[in-house]
Amino acid sequence: MKNISVTLRVWRQAGPGQPGRFVDYPARDLNPAMSFLEMLDVVNDELTLKGEEPIAFAHDCREGICGTCSLVINGKPHGPRQGVASCQTYVRSFEDGQVITVEPYRLRPFPVVKDLVTDRSAFDKIQQAGGFITVRAGSAPNANAIPVPKDDAELAMDAAQCIGCGACAAACKNASAMLFVAARVSHLGLMPQGQAERDRRVLAMVQTADGLGFGSCTNQYECSAACPKLISHDFIARLNRDFIKASFKAAFRSEPNRVVGD
Amino acid sequence: MAQLDSRIPPGPLADKWRNHLASMRLVNPANKRKYEVIVVGAGLAGASAAATLAELGYRVKSFVFHDSPRRAHSIAAQGGINAAKNFQNDGDSVHRLFYDTVKGGDYRSREANVQQLAEVSVNIIDQCVALGVPFAREYGGLLANRSFGGAQVSRTFYARGQTGQQLLLGAYSSLSRMIGSGGVQLFTQSEMLDLVVVDGHAKGIIVRDLVTGAITRHAADAVILATGGYGNVFNLSTYARGSNATAIWRAYRRGACFANPCYTQIHPTCIPVTGDYQSKLTLMSESLRNDGRIWVPKKAEDRRKAPGSIPEADRDYYLERMYPAFGNLCPRDIASRAAKRVCDEGRGVGESGLGVYLDFAEAIGRLGENAVRERYGNLFDIYHEITNENAYHVPMRIFPAVHYTMGGLWVDYNLMSNVPGLFVLGEANFSDHGANRLGASALMQGLADGYFVIPNTIGDYLAGQKPSARPSTDSAEFRQAEDNVRGITSRLLGIKGREPVSHFHKRLGHILWQYCGMARNKAGLEKALQEIPALREEFWSNVLVPGSGDTLNQSLERAGRVADFLELGELLCRDALVREESCGGHFREEHEYPDGEGKRDDVNMAHVAAWEFQGDGKVPLRNVEPLAYEFVKMSVRNYK
CATH class of the missing domain: 1.20.58.100 (Fumarate reductase/succinate dehydrogenase flavoprotein-like, C-terminal domain)
Structure with missing residues (x-):
């Protein structure tokens, strides 16, 4: 394949709450084997040498597993290819002469920090509310004490693959975090170890997501289409079932968490 | 000259850790909340340490340069985690894991620390399963194992090709729980830029907020560095782009000794460099060498030819030729050096000439394409994403890349550096892997240090420090x-x-x-x-x-x-x-x-x-800690 040249139309924003705008930058003579982020590295070095400030973008592992990269490329979180993160997008996916828009995620719970970088700490707060099994180090029973059916473990792993990148919420017109919450709730809910806190977990995580400004799911599944790990929206149905069950139980329990005669 | 007291407990090897646990000083539960501990880094070692110390009642501050503790590069580890569970009934034991690790490290690790690691390895799997880590299972519902290099037993636990991710998310969930309950105060996008030493003890750090640029002072009763390895010193490596040595390096400049920096691991099977713009090298799991055959053309003039057009007689399956007993499965360091040698001879393939073929044609002929897809499909997909080549039809091109660093800050048996109060965990320290790390042992060490070693050993140090006597940050x-x-x-x-x-x-x-x-x-x-x-x-x-x-x-x-x-x-x-x-x-x-x-x-x-750092422009001092092997006999590794 021959080298190509493209125009990058990049969102520039100096800081949180400040006005931003698109700026065009030429990216010339690109090796098709170059990754999209490496192209940004090269453009940034050129900007630096011209005395301009380079484009800020989030990245780290560059192999699709850390969940840091988070570009919206031509309107799609993580770009044109399915099942990959921004960092696994390559120049060969574009054509010579193409104009490529590059933007940050745009949703209120992930405010822009600078240029293409957003603050996704809202996802951490959802995890802190209940995305765990309470175990003190040292108190765990023998690992083979409780068998886990292979199919359950595999399905749990399908959900557990979530890299926490936020593309699901960014792709959703309602800015819903349902796929993210569903992945965690399903993973832990499928494991026998996760049963004790199952109700408490789903209620706390959903309520926290709502409180942080994420919207509701209206079943259009843009989330799973944008997910770099192709996590299925079927998990959202599982989340809904768990949530309804837990809500009912909570509603009919007059004094939750009380032992009679306590 | 630094005082290097390794504090190895006396007694027979197998009793050392147990005896040590029984003899260390303790901090009483009511006093624990009077101590504040800083943990820098939230990979496997840092996240598990921060969560566990908070569970014990210490007040913990956790600092990460990432936007979330879940981003640390432990997340990228693929293959698995070793533990001496002997669930396969194949003769494994704590002693065997200890021995394999010492031998794999080419007899340059500290015996007592490796024994400690091997002993707590069994608790790690229990802890991770309880946290909900979806390890691979057999049909009966019990845990599955695979085998890895340097061992003759199957002791590696795994979660598909994403074991590091699942273990890290387990530790992250514990950390999240303790953040939610107030036991840990989390500082994201906060980079440690200096260590503060007061009266010879580590008592705080200086941090830059990467978003606002604000520089702040943080005092503590002890400081833990769990900031990973320094492989990015080579620029191109399999490390994450942000992985760096700044925390340990600035600690070195404050007096912590840096041990064995020259012990670096170069992994033989990575995707070769394509151009000067390249930012990152991607690992192709070692498991591919089970079925792939490694070769280069015998004649340098053939190196530009399509691989399929080179007849068998003109190919050099050099690992099979040089190491007939181990063949393509010889250890990492040996396979890497052999690839370098054939490329130095001008026989390397690909545009740069820095690559060798990893060929599956023979395996596909023997097993069929579907069987190969079942075993390695996801790796072939990754290869295709990056190179746009179909490795079912043309051989992969691979080349060695920097992957791990065995060296790091010097620590004693308690994982404390020579600066009292400064503890170093995981890849950031030097103690367990000697001159070469075996596969699936990095995850084991990170979690051993964080869940089971430091929660015990830090008490021994803090018990000697007056509660609530931290120095003022105005000092x-x-x-x-x-x-x-x-x-x-x-x-x-x-x-x-x-x-x-x-x-x-x-x-x-x-x-x-x-x-x-x-x-x-x-x-x-x-x-x-x-x-x-x-x-x-x-x-x-x-x-x-x-x-x-x-x-x-x-x-x-x-x-x-x-x-x-x-x-x-x-x-x-x-x-x-x-x-x-x-x-x-x-x-x-x-x-x-x-x-x-x-x-x-x-x-x-x-x-x-x-x-030991002696000041800018001065030659650092080389202190020596003799490695006295009491229990294992040093011998020559042979793979022929």
Whole structure:
């Protein structure tokens, strides 16, 4: 394949709450084997040498597993290819002469920090509310004490693959975090170890997501289409079932968490 | 001269950790909340340590430079985690895991620490399963195992090809729970830029907020560094782009000894470099060598030909030729060096000539394409994503890349450095892997250190410190450290030279890869020791760091890290030059057997080299901790 040249139309924003705008930058003579982020590295070095400030973008592992990269490329979180993160997008996916828009995620719970970088700490707060099994180090029973059916473990792993990148919420017109919450709730809910806190977990995580400004799911599944790990929206149905069950139980329990005669 | 007391407990090997647990001092539960502990880094070691210390009742502050603790590079580990569970009934035991690790490390690790690691390995799996880690299972619902290099038993637990991710998310969930309950205070996008030492003890750190640029002081009763390895000193590596050595390097500059910096691991199966723009190398799991055959053309003039057009008779399956007993499955260091050798001979393939074929044609012929897809499908997919080549039809091209660093800050049996109160966990320390790490042992060490070692050993130190007696952050030491950080930042921004930071990082990487990579020699190392200080000088007069210090400035972040790499790179070469032997990942061309195997010198070199900073422009002091092998007999590794 021959080298190509493209125009990058990049969102520039100096800081949180400040006005931003698109700026065009030429990216010339690109090796098709170059990754999209490496192209940004090269453009940034050129900007630096011209005395301009380079484009800020989030990245780290560059192999699709850390969940840091988070570009919206031509309107799609993580770009044109399915099942990959921004960092696994390559120049060969574009054509010579193409104009490529590059933007940050745009949703209120992930405010822009600078240029293409957003603050996704809202996802951490959802995890802190209940995305765990309470175990003190040292108190765990023998690992083979409780068998886990292979199919359950595999399905749990399908959900557990979530890299926490936020593309699901960014792709959703309602800015819903349902796929993210569903992945965690399903993973832990499928494991026998996760049963004790199952109700408490789903209620706390959903309520926290709502409180942080994420919207509701209206079943259009843009989330799973944008997910770099192709996590299925079927998990959202599982989340809904768990949530309804837990809500009912909570509603009919007059004094939750009380032992009679306590 | 630093005091290096390894504090190895007395008694028989198998009893050391148990006896030590029974004899350490304790902090009573009501007093624990009076102690504050700083944990820097939230990979496997840092996250598990922060969560566990908070569970015990200590007040913990957790600092990460990422935007979330879940991003640490432990997340990228693929293969698995070792533990001496013996669930396969195949003769495994704590002692066997201990022995394999010592031997795999080419007899350059500390026996007692490895035994401690092997003993707590069994608890790790229990803990992770209880946290909901979805390990691979058999149909009966019990845990599955696979085997890995350097062992003759199946003791590796795994979660598809994403074991590191699942273990990290387990530790992250514990950490999240303790953040939610107030036991841990989390500081994201906060980079540690200096260690504060008061009266000889580590008592705090200086941190820069990467978003606002604010520089703050944090005091504590003890400081834990779990900040990972320094492989990015080579620029190109399988590390995450942000992985850096700044925390351990600045601690080194405050008096912590840096042990065995020359022990670096170079992994044989990575996707080759395609161009100068490249930022990252991607690992292809070692498991591919089970069925793939590695070869290059016999004749250099064939190297540009399509691989399929080269007849069998003109191919050199060099690993099978040189190591008939182990063939394509010989250990990492040996396979890497052999690839370098054939490429040096001009027989390397691909555009750059720095690549060898990993060919599955024979396996596909024997097993069928579907069977190969079942075993390695996801790896073939990754390869296709990156290279746009279909490895079912044309052989993969692979080349070795920097993957792990066995060296790190010196620690004693309690994982405390020679600076009292400064503890170092995981890849950031040096103690467990000697000169070469076995596959699936990094995850084991990170979690052993964080869940089970430090929660016990830190109490022994804190019991000797008065509760609620932290120094004030207004003290002279804190002021001086903050001034130091501000000085570095403003100096970097003020140079306004003509080259971006990446330019210097690339050049440093080239020097190290050429002279201190897979094979090293005296002349090359001496050349590197000339070139690196010159490059450093050029950096400090000609680097161009745009922007300001009071907003998000990724160029400034990287400049600080590369500045440290420019110092660390020199120490790495210095250590490699003095270590007149070949061992594990450190191969000196002057020290080899006639058949090309590395030759250890157990008489003169059976020791840890712990380098002590003496000031800028001065040669650091090389302290020595002898490695007394009481329980294992040192022998020569042979893979023929």
